[in-house]
Amino acid sequence: METTQTPSAGTSEAQQRMVTLFDTLAPNVGFTPSCLDGVKFMRANRPMPRMPVLYEPSIVIVCQGRKRGYLADKTYLYDAQQYLVLSVPLPFECETEASVEEPFLGISVRVDLTVVAELLMALNETLGTTHTEPRGIYSTPLDPIMSNAVQRLLEALASPLDARILAPAIMREICYRVLTGEQGDAIRAALTHQQHFGRIAKALRRIHSDYRGELDVDTLAREAGMSLAVFHAQFKGVTATSPMQYVKTTRLHHARLLMVQDGLNAGAAAARVGYESASQFSREFKRLFGLSPVDEVKRMRAVFDTPPTPTSQRAVIQAEKYVTAV
Structure with missing residues (x-):
């Protein structure tokens, strides 16, 4: 379903240009991968209620519309004036403001740890030690410098040659701007295992790489170099949930993705993400999402107006990188 629109009179010239570029790069409702790995677009033509x-x-980065994210007792707003940075994979809840006349238009740039590590080496002499315990999520004002970089990224992605030659450097620039901003401490700590936060970030990466297998808290705590009590407390401080609840939530989100995008039934999706009992999977799925697997898949497809698309095994693996269900 293609949609174009005229930006509202209150938007800036830069924002109007980004909205126009969006109509070329991502005219359809739902997720649209860009030609640059790690960058994808999202369009919604209707409001979406608060959901996991x-x-x-x-x-x-939001070009138009508004989202609110909820983690524990905190609310994070991200719109055309503020962007969101997540230094670790986090389950939380969000709601979306959008309409046919003014769709929600958003860009997600994956934090590439290889690029971040290279930048940190270059910045090593100018950035000091992290002194405060960082957070997993930040909502930050979108200043003119970052806004300009985002517009240039969209311009580059609209041209196949520019996308290949220029876009990776602009994506690197955006990561640099984040690293040198207030969120930089969190990403540095997550990568270098500084403080408790960095050790929890390492555990989260371990969970996301091995969520299909057997994971237990004792092993995760030992690998993090923490006592069980400290690990539990620090883990909940970062994610607002317990370690095993986080594992369960990760599995359920991946299962929903497999059902919505790849057309797997509940039993096949449950087995793929590590569940041995289909009935347990269905109970826990409904507890998290509020609907049965079948009804949740229907709801998600109605929201995004997208039928399941058969994919190759390689495409399935690529799709699992996109664990958002925005």
């Missing part, structure tokens, strides 16, 4: 989501480490 799982974001990978990413920078989320």
Whole structure:
């Protein structure tokens, strides 16, 4: 379903240009992968109620519309004036403001740890030690410098040659801007295992790489170099949930993705993400999402107007990188 629109009179010239570029790059409702790995677009033409989501480490920039994220007792607003940075993969809840006349238009830039590591080496002499315990999620004002970089990224992605030659450097620039901003401490700590936060970030990466297998808290705590009590407390401080609840939530989000995008039935999706009992999977799925697997898949497809698309095994693996269900 293609949609174009005229930006409202209150938007800036830069924002109007980004909205126009969006109509070329991502005219359809739902997720649209860009030609640059790690960058994807999202369009919604209707409001979406508060629902569970799982974001990978990413920078989320909104060109139009508004989202609110909820983690524990905190609310994070991200719109055309503020962008969201997640330094670790986090399950939380969000709601979306959008309409046919003014769709929600968002860009997600995955935090590439290889790029971040290279930048940190270059910045090593100018950035000091992290002194405060960082957070997993930040909502930050979108200043003119970052806004300009985002517009240039969209311009580059609209041209196949520019996308290949220029877009990776602009994506690197956006990561640099984040690293040198207030969120930089969190991403640095997550990568270098500084403080308790960095050790929890390592555990979260372990969970996301091995969520299909057997995971237990004792092993995760031992690998993090913490006592069981400290690990539990620090883990909940970062994610607002317990370690095993986080594992369960991660599995359920991946299962929903497999059902919505790849057309797997509940039993097949449950087995794929590590559940041995289909009935247990269905109970826990409904507890998290509020609907049975069948009804949730119907709801998600209605929201995004997208039927399941058969995919190759390689495409399934790529799709699992996109653990957001925005």
